[in-house]
Amino acid sequence: MGRRNFLRSSAAFAGLGALAASLSPLRELGDYSSVDEFMQKYYKEMTPDDMAKVITRIENDVQRQYGIRPHVRDLKPMDGAEFVYCLNLTRCIGCRKCVHACVNENNQSRNPEIQYIRVLKLPHGSMDIDKADHEYNPESVPEKGFFYMPVQCQQCHNPPCVKVCPVHATWQEKDGITVIDYDWCIGCRYCEAACPYWARRFNFTKPEIPKERLNPNMSYLGNRPRKQGVMEKCHFCIQRTRVGRYPACLEVCPVGARKFGNILDPDSEVSYILREKRIFIQLKEEMGTNPRFFYYFEK
């Protein structure tokens, strides 16, 4: 072997060694994805059979990971229902009970912490969001001279997040809820940039939920545990509201500031509020997003 050849093969070996070393972090990959998950079809293209298989896969995955057999369903929108949320700003005291009820109900990651509802503390008399305090933490609420405004996904009629998604991973359902197929999202975060209400949350790493806190009542488009690298957000507690229950944030609110219901039903509470209240507002109305989330004022 000539000197040149020797040099060449040593260079090649060193190169391969360096390449292997660079790739070494991949050894910790663990349960990143399975073949079934990789090949899984788009939600709207799945047959009921496909869906049944996917649900079994998810139930198995959850059981393996958390030791609990969950009950996962693929709940479809109800006929004749379009959901609307009304929030009474006069009553809200900024206690953040809704924030935590939501986290418990919807299996959000506790580490890092993901929350769908952000409560803003605003100075008396101002609706200028730039003045909002996100991190208020006093001994007791409410504080004098301030009011509180919880913000979550506004379930827009014209959702910018849906428009920008390059792969149709997020869309608006018949009952007005904008959902995300967590198994289809590629994690580009374009929707997060597009949402004018900062409602979307990204799983920057593998979500962590303590076993004993897992809510086993799950739905595919709702609160089943998410994977690293995908988007999520408030879905009006699809696993509850599509079977006629109230969202978790409403049930926990100690002052009854939250009202939820079917706007297509003239006798519902929300229909009454939107018909009878002299003032109610949509956040950033000028955006043209036309939210299904209304803020109103009443003693």
Next chain:
Amino acid sequence: MMRATRDYLTFLWRCGRIAFVGDWRYYAWMGGLTVFCLLGLHAYCIQFVHGLIVTGMSDEVSWGVYIANFTFLVGVAAAAVMMVIPVYIYDNEELHDLVIFGELLAVAAIIMCLAFVTVDLGRPDRFWHLIPGIGQLNFPRSMLSWDVIVLNGYLLLNVHICGYLLYSRYQNRKPSKWFYIPFVFVAIVWAVSIHTVTAFLYVGLGGRPFWNSSIVGPRFLASAFSAGPSIIILALQIIRRVTHYHITDKALLTLRSIVQVSMIINVFLLFNEVFKEFYSGLHVASSTYLFLGLDGHHALVPWIWTAVVFNLVSMFLLILPLTRSLKWLDLACVLCIVGIWIEKGMGLVIPGFIPTPLGALIEYTPSLNETLVCLGIWAFGLLCYTIFLRMSVPILQGRLSKANEHLPEPDAAADPATAPVPH
């Protein structure tokens, strides 16, 4: 048919081979770049396993230096084709052969762009969801889907044009006009489109007033046509020095006039935007944060003022006859490239997220891991460009051609790459 395929494969094989031979400087350069590529790959593997948490990004600032570099490089890719205009529309002979170097730069830049978008994805394993037919490309509603199409289309166009011209030269045949001139014209229009579409990616977001301004598109083009040719001016001088490929000063000065005009327009548009933001006093939170700092947060202030100063100095240098001397021209080019990189990257992408739509002020600094990934991609891009040049320069010089197919291949030591070639 058989013969043509065999010839073509020989061509590819010989090109591939030559990429691995050179003098010690070539090996040192390529070796250095490879080290950075591997460091970047290592950092990316860490990110792949642990998620984007290893970057400095957050729900508040959800895009960072990856998308910033992407935006800058789309401009470089678009501008590389601007050399084509004087050649094919005004028959400027000086630049004729140099067009290939410009287009190869475009190819390398697009490769880097695609790499930057890929590393930004949370689920890169699901990229196939973007492929029309088997995936669910949201075309034409999502601007990102437009970007996927125009970038890949642009890559193919330029690969075709360069590949065809080089192969013809290799075979010592005159390229048939029908096989490339139409593509050249399509590529010119396409170049404008890739940058416009990338601008629309930002402009289209109503919830982000900092981006939602119609001047962003024109500003993108102006800055691209300054930074792109500047890079080419520098690259051509390096090529000239290390390969003795004949490049006239006149060609460089032609490019200078392109940079000159674009830079003036660029600075003018920047001024327009700053005026509108601050004089009207509407939606100024992001601009205030960028230029002056807001509520004690001012991470970007030193950056943007560096960019402004670099842009201005570069513009004045370019206007002065001084920059007819290459030393000064190089300085102006470097200032222009760095200035625009900051302005398009840190200056455009990041402040769009600060404050958030709900008024929170969260700052962003790239993490070490994120920076290594960026360096890795830049090194990879430079590696690609070097290889492209290593293949194309001997072909253009006639040293690598079908005629000498049967002669023994030049070996590293005897390789005349660095020896003067008579012309």
